[in-house]
Amino acid sequence: MITVSHLHKKYSKGNIVALNDVSMDIKKGEIAGLLGPNGAGKTTLIKIICGLTIPDSGEVIVSGIRMEEKTRLKIMEKIGAVFEGNRNLYWAISVLDNYYFYGSIKGKTSGQIKKNIEKYADLLKTKELLSRQVKTLSMGQKQRVAITAALLHEPEVLILDEPSNGLDIDSRFLLVDALKVLRDEMNMTLLIASHDVEFLRKTVDRIIIINNGIIADEFENIDITTDEIEKRYKISGDLKED
Amino acid sequence: MSKCINIIKAEIKRSLKESFSYRMGFVSDIMVLILLYTALIFGNTGMRLGSYYNNPGNYKTLFLLGYIFWSYSISAISLTCNEISAEAVKGTLEQKFMAVIPYPFLVLGSVISNFLVSSIVAAVIIAFSTLVLGVNIAINGKVLLALLLTLAGMYGMGLILGGLALIAKRVNQMTLFLQIVLLFATDTTTKRSPSSVAKLIIPLTSGNDIARKAVSSMAIYPTDWLQLLLASILWLVVGSAVFGACSRYARKNGLLGTY
Numbered sequence: 063m064i065t066v067s068h069l070h071k072k073y074s075k076g077n078i079v080a081l082n083d084v085s086m087d088i089k090k091g092e093i094a095g096l097l098g099p100n101g102a103g104k105t106t107l108i109k110i111i112c113g114l115t116i117p118d119s120g121e122v123i124v125s126g127i128r129m130e131e132k133t134r135l136k137i138m139e140k141i142g143a144v145f146e147g148n149r150n151l152y153w154a155i156s157v158l159d160n161y162y163f164y165g166s167i168k169g170k171t172s173g174q175i176k177k178n179i180e181k182y183a184d185l186l187k188t189k190e191l192l193s194r195q196v197k198t199l200s201m202g203q204k205q206r207v208a209i210t211a212a213l214l215h216e217p218e219v220l221i222l223d224e225p226s227n228g229l230d231i232d233s234r235f236l237l238v239d240a241l242k243v244l245r246d247e248m249n250m251t252l253l254i255a256s257h258d259v260e261f262l263r264k265t266v267d268r269i270i271i272i273n274n275g276i277i278a279d280e281f282e283n284i285d286i287t288t289d290e291i292e293k294r295y296k297i298s299g300d301l302k303e304d
Numbered sequence: 305m306s307k308c309i310n311i312i313k314a315e316i317k318r319s320l321k322e323s324f325s326y327r328m329g330f331v332s333d334i335m336v337l338i339l340l341y342t343a344l345i346f347g348n349t350g351m352r353l354g355s356y357y358n359n360p361g362n363y364k365t366l367f368l369l370g371y372i373f374w375s376y377s378i379s380a381i382s383l384t385c386n387e388i389s390a391e392a393v394k395g396t397l398e399q400k401f402m403a404v405i406p407y408p409f410l411v412l413g414s415v416i417s418n419f420l421v422s423s424i425v426a427a428v429i430i431a432f433s434t435l436v437l438g439v440n441i442a443i444n445g446k447v448l449l450a451l452l453l454t455l456a457g458m459y460g461m462g463l464i465l466g467g468l469a470l471i472a473k474r475v476n477q478m479t480l481f482l483q484i485v486l487l488f489a490t491d492t493t494t495k496r497s498p499s500s501v502a503k504l505i506i507p508l509t510s511g512n513d514i515a516r517k518a519v520s521s522m523a524i525y526p527t528d529w530l531q532l533l534l535a536s537i538l539w540l541v542v543g544s545a546v547f548g549a550c551s552r553y554a555r556k557n558g559l560l561g562t563y
Contacts, residue, residue, distance in 0.1 A: 116556045149395020154325040166314030167403035
């Protein structure tokens with residue numbers, strides 16, 4: 063569903079190599095976790111897959127379509143994404159207005175959006191928030207609303223960057239369950255970038271370790287502890303275990 | 305095509321709702337424009353306009369017309385860059401770049417919404433001017449056409465600033481400077497002689513001239529319209545090209561999400 067081949071990305075500012083020959087393959091209906099410390103290259107990789115950053119070289123294929131300037135918009139129909147830090151919504155308008163806006167810019171009609179709000183707002187328990195202004199919501203509620211908004215066009219691929227940041231325990235459980243429903247009942251493919259080992263362990267089918275811009279390893283044995291990961295992949299620092 | 309129209313409509317709706325949710329900002333913008341207008345009127349700004357357009361008794365009306373054109377224009381040129389800076393901070397810019405139509409179409413939605421909001425501002429200024437200062441204005445079809453052509457060009461200018469905002473983010477100071485320059489460099493406040501070529505390259509100068517001729521029952525020559533049309537097309541073409549290049553640069557350098 064997502065194929066990434068030999069991606070290279072270097073930012074001229076600061077002469078930083080963000081990605082160095084990164085390749086990976088994520089199957090349809092799989093939840094893959096991208097684990098690495100801050101600055102490992104997770105966000106750059108995600109933004110390249112979302113068509114927001116142009117790589118220096120390499121190839122991205124989403125739903126069988128190769129990412130190019132002329133195919134980018136077609137791929138956008140198939141991807142939903144929520145980026146880090148509660149910064150995906152319009153805070154001054156209501157949740158419902160956000161839903162209609164985000165559904166519309168992905169090409170859905172009002173009728174389709176209404177139907178999908180029923181479906182996904184129910185799944186992520188955001189129905190009771192519809193009339194609230196986003197700025198009045200808690201961090202966990204905002205995150206759930208942002209994910210609901212990203213689902214309203216029924217994407218084949220959902221990409222989440224640090225979705226567990228700032229979530230209370232109830233929201234974490236709710237999110238883990240909802241993501242599994244998306245995989246099991248809707249056959250959606252999910253890519254979740256995080257440095258939260260515990261969250262990934264509970265959610266994903268496979269963990270891909272990224273560090274210093276390279277894929278260090280990938281494994282399906284998700285019982286591995288944070289200490290083992292840090293030791294084995296020489297990741298010093300900020301992996302998180304709640 | 306219908307998908308594109310639906311998305312533009314959604315952006316207009318969202319943008320209007322957001323504009324009206326910031327009521328204080330909206331009201332304070334109107335207050336600033338009214339205060340500035342009042343100060344300029346009491347300073348007898350624009351007396352020369354009356355003699356230039358053979359309409360000495362109505363120089364305040366001619367000035368008001370220019371002021372309205374200027375207020376629409378500054379709103380048009382600041383729209384794109386302010387919007388981009390604000391959306392980069394809010395984090396919604398990347399979501400808009402992930403829409404299924406190119407981002408400039410979403411800008412068009414904001415532009416239309418901005419035009420509607422500017423029209424409310426203009427209506428308030430005209431009402432204040434008529435009721436409090438006794439200066440009124442009769443808008444006709446030629447004035448409206450001149451305004452729309454002027455704004456097309458000014459939005460082109462705004463796209464250049466918007467493109468720079470994608471890269472540098474904070475270009476608000478530059479926009480403010482440009483707004484003040486436009487007030488004095490586009491025959492908005494006065495008129496001494498036929499405008500120089502440099503002035504005529506700015507659509508607001510030609511737009512002001514045509515609109516004032518229209519309300520003064522002076523002849524408007526085809527060359528006047530052609531001048532305005534060409535200047536506006538030039539700015540739209542250059543603006544779109546610069547915006548496209550800046551947007552690609554921003555995506556190459558990972559700048560879309562930064563602020």
